[in-house]
Amino acid sequence: MLMHCPTWPEEFAARYRANGLWQGQTLGEMLAERAVQQGDRIAVVSGESRYSYLELDQQANRLASSFLEIGLKPEDRVVVQLPNRYEFFTVIFALFRIGAIPVFALPLHRQSEIQYLCEWSEAVAYVIPDQEAGFDYRVLAEQVQSQVPTLQHIFVAGEPAAFHSLQRLSEHQSPSHIAWPPIKSNDVAFLQLSGGSTGLPKLIPRTHDDYIYSFRRSNEICGLTESSVYLAALPVAHNFPLSSPGVLGTLYAGGKIVLASSPSPDIAFPLIEKEHVTITALVPPLALIWMEAAASRANDLSSLQVLQVGGAKFSEEAARRVEPVLGCKLQQVYGMAEGLVNYTRLDDPEATIVTTQGRPMSDWDEIRIVDEEDNDVPVGEVGELLTRGPYTIRGYYRAEAHNAKAFTVDGFYRTGDLVKMNSEGYIVVDGRAKDQINRGGDKIAAEEVENHLLSHASVFDAALVSMPDSFLGERSCAFIIVRGQMTVSAAELKDYLRARGLAPYKIPDRIQFVDTFPQTNVGKVSKKALREVFATTVTNGTL
Known part of the structure; x- marks a missing residue:
């Protein structure tokens, strides 16, 4: 087991195994089993290419063999930053086969995030595309490698320049019988990124056992079978499209994955029609964009049975429009990369589907909703959601001090989400207790952006707050106190943040200069009051 990864107490693990939740299979074994069962059935459609289960399994084997020859070994961390393309699957399953641990980065991450991930995970390798959306990841890799001593290997999907070519490694003729390193199902399979509120992301250790249970149970609720065709419109490294039930759930079911390079209706709608x-x-x-676009598009979307919406709260008004406009069932999904996933059920009454964010997917999920003193609140009242269960982690990687705050002594994860539960056990999300902004599903830790702003010579103090937005749910507004008599413009600060390698979605949508910050009774910056300042100035037309 990877060091510095808290895990389930043995009494819980034994219970989960005895009741068939954890079945002792690794992700690599799961793919090998599906390759035997599904053979030449199509597993992944990527652009104009189509790949069978057998091809995916064989190419993952060849790539795994090449990784071993290069020197990768079990528990080596490998930062994987790939868009929605076929190589994502060959890479992660190759790493699963040899026990190396993918660290999932997102395509929009830039030097600030990638350098941190490589340093904190002590990564030995980094996997990238050559170029995507006009951005050259090879230049980013050079910059990061020059700063991270542990980073020995760069693997490139596409033109490799001075680095390793994934294509050539995947064509390597491996021995017919390879002795893969021994991998246990309770080993850490990969590290995901938290959407936390304190600085840069924390790393979430997911095991083969808990993750396979997560998407196997998701399949049961979402009705996935080998006839299912899943369109991956969101970046597949996100937990939502990875496992709820996502691309891994689709592979488990023996279905077909269709990769979209963008979620734009211009790209997604023709794929829905073509691939059914x-x-x-x-x-x-x-x-919202899809519903607006549907009226002006001639694409046949009749094959689409279920549209899942998650990542942020979906308004009731918009939720009611999904079935009449798109002709498919809406399923609300509320979950987190740390574990717990809630779904509305496909046969739920419309009122439940449009007004709640679902109920826990497993009977083994344990839920508490508590007040500020950790007392359980009555049904229907708002409190902070706490949870533990067979696929909810017991602690972050290398985060002992934070774990003491983020988890109760008896192992419940403090989600930081303010919710209420109705009498049927369905959850309604009310907001966040943590200092985090949910910008259309992208989570922004206020502290991280504030720290970058504070490094600017002209910034005396900075506070990032959320502001309501009818389209994204929330946008970000940075309130700035300028140092002394210095001057700086909003445009200059945004350029400064970009130059520091901050992901585009983290750049503040608005920057407002103020003389002082309102404070709470204990002398802390009152972000509630700052949000009220924003609301007042918008109403008065001064912002």
């Missing part, structure tokens, strides 16, 4: 897509997942702003 049955299920896909979106965040609320994209769902």
Whole structure:
């Protein structure tokens, strides 16, 4: 087991195994089993290419063999930053086969995030595309490698320049019988990124056992079978499209994955028609775009049975429009990369589907909703959601001090989400207790952006707050106190943040200069009051 990864107490693990939740299979074994069962059936459609289960399994084997020859070994961390393309699957399953641990980065991450991930995970390798959306990841890799001593290998999907070519490694003729390193199902399979509120992301250790249970149970609720066709419109490294039930759930079911290079209706709608897509997942702003676009498009979307919407709260008004406009069932999904996933059920009454964010998917999920003193609140009242269960982690990687705050002594994870539960056990999300902004499903830790702003010579103090937005749910507004008599413009600060390698979605949507910050009774910056300042100035037309 990877060091510095808290895990389930043995009494819980034994219970989960005895009751068939954890079945002792690794992700690599799961793919090998499906390759035998599904053979030449199509597993992944990527651009104009189509790949069978057998091809995916064989190419993952060849790539795994090459990784071993290069020197990768079990528990080596490998930062994987790939868009929605076929190589994502060959890479992660190759790493699963040899026990190396993918660290999932997002395509929009830049030097600030990638350098941190490589340093904190002590990564030995980094996997990238050559170019995507006009951005050259090879230049980013050079910059990061020059700063991270542990980073020995760069693997490139596409033109490799001075680095390793994934294509050539995947064509390597491996021995017919390879002795893969021994991998246990309770080993850490990969590290995901938290959407936390304190600085840069924390790393979430997911095991083969808990993650396979998560998407196997998701399949049961979402009705995935080998006839299912899943459109991956969101970046597949996100937990939502990866496992709820997502691309891994689709592979488990023996279905077909269709990769979209963008969630734009211009790209997604023709794919739905051509590939007879049955299920896909979106965040609320994209769902709104799809519903607006549907009226002016001639594409046949009749194969689409289920549209999942998650990542942020979906308004009731928009939720009611999904079935009449798109002709498919809406399924609300509320979950977190740390574990717990809630779904509305496909046979739920419309009122439940449009007004709640679902109920826990497993009978083994344990839920508490508590007040500020950790007392359980009555049904229907708002409190902070706490949870533990067979696929909810017991602690972050290398985060002992934070774990003491983020988890109760008896192992409940403090989600930081303010929710209420109705009498049927369905959850309604009310907001956040943590200092985090949910910008259309992209989570922004206020502290991280504030720290970058504070490094500017002209900034005396900075506070990032959320502001309501009818499209994204929330946008960000940075309130700035300038140092002394110095001057700086909003445009200059945004350029400064970009130059520091901050991901585009983290750049503040608005920057407002103020003389002082309102404070709480204990002398802390009152972000509630700052949000009220924003609301007042918008109403008065001064912002």
